[in-house]
Amino acid sequence: MENNTAAFGRMPDGGAQVDQITLDNGWLRCQVLTYGGAVRSLEVPDRDGRPVDVVLGFDTLEDYLAQDKYMGAIVGRYANRIAGARFTLHDKEYVLCANDGPNSLHGGAVGFDKRVWTAEEVKQDAVTLSLASPDGEEGYPGNLEVRVTYQLYQDTLRILYWARCDQDTVFNPTNHSYFNLSGHASGRVEDQHIRLFSDHYTPIGPGLIPVRTADGDGCEMPVLPVDGTPMDLRRAQPIGARIGEDFPQLALAGGYDHNWVLRPNSGLPAAMAFSKNTGIAMSVHTDMPGIQFYAGNFLGGCPAGKGGAAYGDRCGFCLETQFFPDSPNRPDFPSCVLRAGEEFHSQTSYRFFCRDSIDTP
Ligand code: GAL
Numbered sequence: 001m002e003n004n005t006a007a008f009g010r011m012p013d014g015g016a017q018v019d020q021i022t023l024d025n026g027w028l029r030c031q032v033l034t035y036g037g038a039v040r041s042l043e044v045p046d047r048d049g050r051p052v053d054v055v056l057g058f059d060t061l062e063d064y065l066a067q068d069k070y071m072g073a074i075v076g077r078y079a080n081r082i083a084g085a086r087f088t089l090h091d092k093e094y095v096l097c098a099n100d101g102p103n104s105l106h107g108g109a110v111g112f113d114k115r116v117w118t119a120e121e122v123k124q125d126a127v128t129l130s131l132a133s134p135d136g137e138e139g140y141p142g143n144l145e146v147r148v149t150y151q152l153y154q155d156t157l158r159i160l161y162w163a164r165c166d167q168d169t170v171f172n173p174t175n176h177s178y179f180n181l182s183g184h185a186s187g188r189v190e191d192q193h194i195r196l197f198s199d200h201y202t203p204i205g206p207g208l209i210p211v212r213t214a215d216g217d218g219c220e221m222p223v224l225p226v227d228g229t230p231m232d233l234r235r236a237q238p239i240g241a242r243i244g245e246d247f248p249q250l251a252l253a254g255g256y257d258h259n260w261v262l263r264p265n266s267g268l269p270a271a272m273a274f275s276k277n278t279g280i281a282m283s284v285h286t287d288m289p290g291i292q293f294y295a296g297n298f299l300g301g302c303p304a305g306k307g308g309a310a311y312g313d314r315c316g317f318c319l320e321t322q323f324f325p326d327s328p329n330r331p332d333f334p335s336c337v338l339r340a341g342e343e344f345h346s347q348t349s350y351r352f353f354c355r356d357s358i359d360t361p
Contacts, residue, residue: 005122008033009061016116018061025125025152028352031057032150035064036073036113037129039150039177041184041306042157044352047279054280054352056178056305056316063303070176071302073113074148075106077133077140078336079174080259080292080325083209087328089141089168089337096139103207106176108138112146113176126151135167142167142340156351163344171338172323174288175348178296178316181275181282185309189296189317190240193274193358196233196293198260200225202324202333204252210259210326210333222332223261231258236274236358239295239317255297255314259290259324271319274358281355286321286348289334294318321348 008020018035029043029051040057057072058064064071085098097108106113117129126149133144142165149160161173181192200223205211212220226232230242230250243255250256262270269283270291284291300313323336338344 004124005119008035011061011116012065018116019119021119021122021127023125023127023150023152025154027155028152028157030150030152030157032127032129033064033072034117034119034129035061036115037117037131037148038064038072038074038113039157039175040072042177044280045354047354052183052278052280053306054179054181054184054282056180056184056311058303059306067302069178069299069302070106070113072177073175074117074129074173075176075320076112076146076171076173077107077138077144078104078170078172078328079106079176079320079322080172081105081207081209083207083326083329087170089170089328094139094141101207103209111138112173117148120147125153140169142169144169144171146173148173155353156349158347158349161344161346163338164342165338165340167340169338170328170336171344172327172336173346174292174320174322176318176320178299178311178318179273179282180316181273181280182277184306184316186277188312188314190243190314191238191276192317193236193272193276194233194239194293194317195236195272195358196260196291197266197268197270198226198234198262198291200261201231202259202261202290203249204258206252208253208257208325210324210330222330226260233260233293236272239314243295253297256293256295257297259292259322261324262286262289262291264289270321272358273317273319274355276357279354279356281353281358283351284319284321284348285351287346288321288323288348290322290324292318292320292322292325294320
């Protein structure tokens with residue numbers, strides 16, 4: 001056991017101890033909490049070699065308990081929304097917690113983000129966290145075992161997800177880090193560049209639930225092309241460049257908060273981001289079929305952040321790799337069903353490097 005584990009706090013009413021594990025590979029430094037499996041800090045060298053903490057987080061466990069932003073956390077069992085907080089699997093209906101209007105969001109009332117995980121294996125540059133989610137927890141079927149590994153590999157934070165269930169179930173884990181590549185305390189992110197390697201997105205209706213929309217020929221379309229809309233982020237552009245345009249999809253979500261459809265097996269990243277202030281660029285790679293780009297539109301109202309930083313709306317953005325929202329109710333989307341006894345494996349990585357601009361290869 002490495003000596004990089006320290007107590008961070010204790011859950012209320014004499015509950016479990018929460019630890020913080022500090023990972024360091026000489027290039028990146030990352031603090032992970034057993035509460036929510038959250039990434040609390042991630043230090044990355046800027047263009048002058050100075051460490052910049054590029055994720056938002058809090059100083060105390062009490063602040064984590066007081067916020068509802070899924071700050072840095074592992075989200076599950078089902079990241080994003082399930083319409084009507086219910087789904088049917090093998091002719092049986094499962095009723096979930098409606099914690100976002102009539103819909104279920106990010107695993108329900110007590111999702112993975114609010115659980116204390118067990119640090120199974122701690123190394124200097126990696127930690128594996130585990131969680132057991134019993135049959136029926138938050139309404140989901142099956143006893144589910146989950147393991148998430150955070151690993152620093154050269155200039156990359158890798159997140160490896162593993163799970164197994166004793167019944168067929170649905171499963172869609174993600175990480176909900178809020179990035180600010182100018183530094184977590186540097187304010188709004190609209191001047192930071194974003195690029196998504198995606199030609200289509202899943203259009204949403206009320207409650208941010210994906211809807212089928214009719215194309216010009218009256219055909220039902222589960223996904224829409226980004227062409228000619230502010231959803232086209234295929235060329236790097238400041239997050240704020242088009243976020244305020246008069247476009248119904250943006251009005252529904254208060255800005256970017258949508259699932260983009262990734263190009264399978266393209267070898268390309270899913271996304272890139274860049275801060276011209278620090279020169280820090282980030283590329284995101286994943287084997288998941290979608291990515292939620294959330295511009296932190298409703299981040300305001302959380303406790304003061306690390307060192308007293310004020311985290312208002314749009315002071316951080318999330319790039320949540322995932323199955324598409326509401327997949328359990330959408331047979332036309334890639335399947336999020338995890339079969340009994342099968343092993344779920346998935347990997348998402350965030351790579352950091354410095355550039356003069358995001359378009360520089
Ligand atoms: C995001 C989601 C947003 C919001 C946020 C938590 O993943 O897309 O709509 O719910 O989590 O505040």
